[in-house]
C-alpha cells in the first residue's frame with residue numbers, strides 16, 4: 001500500500017470501530033470504512049440512514065467526504081466491513097455501485113479495496129469499465 005506502514009489488519013480494525021457508530025435503524029445493517037490517504041492519514045466512515053431512505057449515506061462515501069473536507073486528494077486503500085448490526089461480520093461486504101463510482105472519481109485503478117485480510121481487490125477489478133467521460137484528474141483540483 002504505497003510504502004505506508006499500516007497493515008490490512010489494522011485498517012480492517014479501524015473500519016470495525018467505525019461500524020460500531022452506524023446509524024442504521026431501517027436496514028439493521030451496519031457498515032464501517034477506513035480510508036487510507038496517500039498522506040498516511042486514515043479517515044473513517046459509517047452508514048447513516050434516513051427515514052426517507054434515499055438520503056441514506058454509505059460508509060465509504062462518508063469516509064471520502066470526511067477526507068476531502070480535510071483537504072485530502074490522493075488515496076491508497078479502503079477497508080470495508082459490514083453485516084447485521086451488533087453482530088460480528090460473517091461474509092465479505094463488497095461496496096455498492098454508487099460507492100465504486102465515487103472511488104472512480106477520486107482514485108486510480110490500483111486503489112486497493114480490502115474486504116478481509118485475505119480478500120483485496122483493485123478498483124480496476126471492481127469497476128472495470130467505469131464511466132469517466134470528461135473526468136478531471138482528481139489530484140490536480
Ligand code: THU
Pocket residue numbers: 024027029031046047048049056057058059060094095096099
Ligand atoms: N451500505 C454501505 O454503507 N455501503 C455500501 O457499499 C452498500 C450499502 C449501507 C447502506 C445501508 O445503510 C445499508 O448498507 C444496507 O443497504
